[in-house]
Amino acid sequence: MTTTFTKKDLTIADQQRLQTLEQHIELARDYFLGYPVSKDFDFSEINHFLNFPINNIGDPYEQGSTYRVQTHELEREVIRFFAKLFRANPQDYWGYVTNGSSESNLYGLYLAREMYPKGMVYYSGSTHYSVRKNIHLLNIPSIVIRSQDNGEIDYEDFENTVRMNRHKPAIVLATFGTTMHEAKDDVTRLKGILKKLAIQDHYIHCDGALAGTFGAFIEPRLPFDFKDGADSISISGHKFVGSPIPCGVIVTKKSNRDRIAKGISYIGSLDTTITGSRNGHSPLFLWYGLKKMGEEGLRARYLYSLDIARYCENKLKEAGITAWRNPEAITVVLPKTTESIKQKWQLATEGDMSHIICMPNVTRAQIDEFVEDIVNSEEEAEEEFEFEF
Ligand SMILES: *Cc1c(COP(=O)(O)O)cnc(C)c1O
Numbered sequence: 001m002t003t004t005f006t007k008k009d010l011t012i013a014d015q016q017r018l019q020t021l022e023q024h025i026e027l028a029r030d031y032f033l034g035y036p037v038s039k040d041f042d043f044s045e046i047n048h049f050l051n052f053p054i055n056n057i058g059d060p061y062e063q064g065s066t067y068r069v070q071t072h073e074l075e076r077e078v079i080r081f082f083a084k085l086f087r088a089n090p091q092d093y094w095g096y097v098t099n100g101s102s103e104s105n106l107y108g109l110y111l112a113r114e115m116y117p118k119g120m121v122y123y124s125g126s127t128h129y130s131v132r133k134n135i136h137l138l139n140i141p142s143i144v145i146r147s148q149d150n151g152e153i154d155y156e157d158f159e160n161t162v163r164m165n166r167h168k169p170a171i172v173l174a175t176f177g178t179t180m181h182e183a184k185d186d187v188t189r190l191k192g193i194l195k196k197l198a199i200q201d202h203y204i205h206c207d208g209a210l211a212g213t214f215g216a217f218i219e220p221r222l223p224f225d226f227k228d229g230a231d232s233i234s235i236s237g238h239k240f241v242g243s244p245i246p247c248g249v250i251v252t253k254k255s256n257r258d259r260i261a262k263g264i265s266y267i268g269s270l271d272t273t274i275t276g277s278r279n280g281h282s283p284l285f286l287w288y289g290l291k292k293m294g295e296e297g298l299r300a301r302y303l304y305s306l307d308i309a310r311y312c313e314n315k316l317k318e319a320g321i322t323a324w325r326n327p328e329a330i331t332v333v334l335p336k337t338t339e340s341i342k343q344k345w346q347l348a349t350e351g352d353m354s355h356i357i358c359m360p361n362v363t364r365a366q367i368d369e370f371v372e373d374i375v376n377s378e379e380e381a382e383e384e385f386e387f388e389f
Contacts, residue, residue: 033356033370034347036210036331038242040361046288054280059270060096075283081290083251085216086225086233093226095251096273097237097283101209102130103274104234104250108205109134109171110274111232111256116169116201122162123173124153126183128207131173140171150326151183159193169201170194176224177211180350182331182357184211184222191229206230209248210357211329213240214302218328231256237286240301240359241293247282301360305330308358312367319375330358338377345370 007015029039058065060075079095098104105128112119121135121142135142143161146154153174162170172194174185187206194202206224208215212235215224224230232252237243257272293301309330316323316334323334336354337347347354356362356370 028346031345033345033362033366034342034354036236036239036357036359038238038240038359038361041242041244041285041289043244043285043288046284049281049284054284056097056278056280056283057276059272060283061094062270069280071280071284071287074287075280078249078283078286078290079251081295082233082235082249085295086212086230086251087216087227088251089226089253092254093251094254094257095249097279097286098234098248098250098274099279100238100246100248101128101207101234101236102134102248104236104248105131105173105205105207106134106137107250107274108207108232108234108252109138109140109173111252111260112171112203112205113138113140114260115203115256116171119169119171119201119203120165121171121173122158124158124175124178124185126151126153126178126180127173127175128179128209131207147178147183151178151181152326153185153190155186155189155193158190159197162193162199163197166197166199169203170199172202172204174204174206174224174230176206176208176215176222177329177331179209180348180353180355181326181333182211182329182355183326184224186223187225187228187230188223203231204229206233208233209236210239214298214305217299217302222328226253237282241286241289241298242360243282243285243289245279245282245285247279247286249286302330305358305360305362308362308364308367311364312356312358312371315367315371316374319371321371321374331355332358337374338381341370341373341377344373 054069054071056070057067060072075097083093121140122145123131124145124147126147146157148154172190174187174190176184212233235249237247309332312332313323313325321334323332325332333355336349336352
């Protein structure tokens with residue numbers, strides 16, 4: 001059955017609602033500095049794929065599934081792209097496109113728990129909120145490690161805490177680019193501590209939601225990938241690459257995922273993913289975005305963002321604002337702003353701190369406007385102060 005429903009069949013009021021919604025979204029997109037989401041994508045050439053019920057159900061590497069309206073081949077290429085960028089062993093990697101880093105982190109922790117059912121999870125206080133929930137879902141004991149002022153894990157506290165629990169396998173959730181400060185936990189240093197304490201049974205998952213995507217291009221290099229000691233790595237696709245649909249990537253060692261693979265005759269594939277039906281459009285968007293950019297394009301995006309972040313930090317400092325950045329970060333941390341600036345620029349705020357994230361679509365003109373807003377708001381606040389007394 002096909003319906004001939006068109007937008008014109010909506011009531012006038014509903015047609016107007018759609019129009020207003022689009023205007024709101026467009027305006028909100030243009031004043032958007034607080035969240036790590038790229039807005040400069042153009043998928044108009046492949047939009048017509050939305051006309052198909054694409055579903056990537058099952059394992060992307062299992063051929064022979066009876067559900068053929070899928071994009072598994074492109075999904076595998078997306079995984080291969082990141083496996084190479086993350087210096088995975090070409091003979092021993094596996095992964096899939098998830099709904100985002102929250103699911104990717106859940107997957108990493110799931111693999112870790114299957115390997116070490118008696119393990120203990122260690123993560124820092126700056127870890128993304130999804131991790132606490134994931135640990136709860138998986139019912140694994142865990143300990144929160146102190147984080148340093150810059151948001152990076154406190155290695156001394158980590159060492160002391162692990163030492164007290166050294167009879168247990170260690171599952172470490174490292175963050176490469178914390179949500180608030182874009183601080184990067186040093187995976188090699190964490191691994192070194194485990195080695196020093198002679199803990200052979202260990203697993204390191206690296207949450208690189210934003211910064212993992214450009215981690216390979218950071219100079220000087222900061223350790224986060226498979227060669228540096230990670231067992232699995234997650235990133236979000238809608239953050240640095242950009243996608244109209246939130247999505248993520250998990251890359252792990254194939255040998256790890258083989259432990260949990262169970263054959264499912266109903267779909268003729270392996271049940272290796274968290275959800276059954278899986279979004280088949282987001283691998284297509286990611287593949288297209290990566291083809292367009294290539295590795296060099298991705299590097300250029302990072303260098304552009306870094307340049308804007310330096311510009312932003314300097315501009316704020318010149319205006320007398322105590323702004324700072326972690327080394328080579330594209331996130332600029334600043335004291336929290338007035339409510340109206342927070343609303344206008346959609347700034348994520350935590351305690352007395354706020355940040356702006358210089359994603360590849362952010363321009364110098366936007367930074368200028370933002371800094372001007374801050375300077376004006378401070379002048380207004382001073383005038384009010386004078387008036388009151
Ligand atoms: C954004 C973010 C997440 C969650 O990613 P989603 O794709 O929104 O699920 C996890 N970890 C970190 C460090 C993040 O910044």
